[in-house]
Amino acid sequence: MLKGTITSSGIGIGRAVILHQAENAAHPIHVTDPAPELLLFQAAVAEAVHEVEALRVRTLAALGEDKAAIFEAHAQILQDPEFQAQVREEISTHRLTAVEASRRVSQTFIRMFQEMDNAYMRERAIDVKDVTGRLLRKLQQIPEIDLSSFDSDTILIAGDITPSQMAMLDHKKVKGIITEAGGKNSHTSIMARTLEIPAMAGVKDATTLIKASAEVILDAEAGVILWNPQPEVKNDYSKKILVLEEQKRNLLEYLELEPVTADGSTVSLYANISSPQDLASVIKNGAQGIGLFRTEFIFMDRALAPTEEEQYLIYKSVLEGMKGLPVVIRTLDVGGDKQIPYLRIPTEANPFLGLRAIRYCLRNVEIFKTQLRALLRSSVHGRLSIMFPMISNLEEVLEARSLLTEIAFELKAQGVPVSADIMIGIMIEVPSAALLADVLAQHVDFFSIGTNDLIQYLCAVDRMNESIKELYDPYHPAVLRLIGQVIRAAQDQKIKVSMCGEMASLPGLSQVLLGLGLREFSMNPASILRMKKLVRATKLEDARDLSKKMLGLSSGREIKLYLDSLVCI
Amino acid sequence: MQKVFRILNEEGLHARPAGALAKTAAEFTSSIEIRANGMTKNAKSIMGVMSLGLSKDAEITIVASGEDEAEALEKLEQLITNKFQI
16 A cells, blocks of 8 residues: 555546556666667667657647647757767677667757756757667667556556656546655646546655556545455445545536525626636636636746747637636746746745746846736737736836736737726735735726635645645635635625635635735636535635634634534534 | 868757768768767768757867868768758
8 A cells, every 4th residue: 555645536446557658667787688679779779760750740749840849859868879879888888788778878868958057958958868769668678658648447556657648648538647756736636636636745665566557546634545456345345436436427417506605695606717628617617717727837848938829829718718707827937936947037945935936037027027918918819918927026016017008008008908897806815915906906996815825824834745745735724814814805896816826626715805904816726616615515604704713713723623524424 | 171060959969960060961971070078970870960968059070171172061061061961
């Protein structure tokens, strides 16, 4: 049995498919006769080149010359005279196996790139790693795994999965994802939640302990992983899956119902997304709009920032896809745990307190302006709101707004249409902004409370630090007080206020938040129907009493105990 | 013969332009070397060229020697001034 962090809840059963890192597979090091090794190397190179060439042709047809060019570079790396000469040299003179020689020479080149001064060139290590990894797989006859189609139900197990791998995943057959690396907020985890695929991260040694084709049960409700289970155990789990599916189906009856409380107050339920691909899930779960589009994910996993035109097309597709429903697009939230190498943010001692989000954007205006132009151009295709992240004082709000006005003016002067009613809002996720909410509310159209960061900053807890994770406490009375204060400030100035963190989907707390006056929630699409059910079962009067009572308690533990006892009844 | 150039690409000599340079150099029989930052690399090797880690405005010297050295330098010059658009 293995344990790990649940990143996307649910239960999945399937055959293990292991994404091996060919660099680490066990293999013989030395040989007595180098001649067959040289032939083996030659054959593996030819095979890898052949595959890369096929990929290039396929990519050219599907995505165009730009995307295909990288595979041409990959083929060149494989056929590179320096690379080949060095591998041959290692085989002939040091009597290394073709695998070991290729591994060592690849490592040398990868390290060389990683050590370069220029962050952009450091990124090139990925290209070399990618293509030499393929060569090593050929040499060891490790099959290439096509993530886009599996024959039977599959539990995918890997060291880590890149966003591009996630994007090509066979949604129908992949019943679970297990990774050794990563945490709740990695892109893979967020995507798994959106796709409603059960997932666990931080599962140590999963790729070595679980063998390929083993039958695996991923219980991302209890946080355990079993493999080759006894028939009765598997039976139990199959029943549990049926129960979960039944619950999900029962929630579907809420799809057509309005999110109103038992005493008739209207609540709005929006979805968080990180790419246009998430729209299907948003619509399927009946969201009333997008409350948070995290644009940083369109900047990730690529070599250069997306151009204005690329961004425009993405924003336009989301706005059009939502057919006039409100869409809140958050400007680039980079830094902290979200690193984008080509943006060249220097290594910082405290990245979460450093050059993040709006701070980065206001100091790197070109990137910011490109995004704002793309956003403003897209505004005519739907109901756009623009939101600035990580605001910690008034100056940042004013500066961001004036840049936006300036660009809108430029666009209009060029004859480019811009919508006249774009709402401008800010994230409230830094305590200084929360305490200044009454002032900030006079300068924006809406607030969105980002609880993940607000809790981290308010309680001074690094949410990535496992050893103090119990101090990261959404039930902390200080957190509830501060949120209450922000909601009141927004109400006083008659501006909208919503919440887009994970906190809103914790059952007991959602009632407290309703009681504190919150009427707009944005969450993972998969959580929306459950929230709607909860809203419809809640009387505002009871919620108000509950929130008053909770604010009167003095510790997070007491609050959690009380709320848990309610949920049990 | 040799000639000094400046890299004009915004993002320097990453995989694609380095590949274009190596590919062009490989069309010639002359031996062609690229020198920069105190290092000398085989210009026909994409890894060699990439490993120089050249960013925008970097200065490089290309040294060609052999029968078609003049042609080679001319073709490479075109490539570099065109920012590696083949």
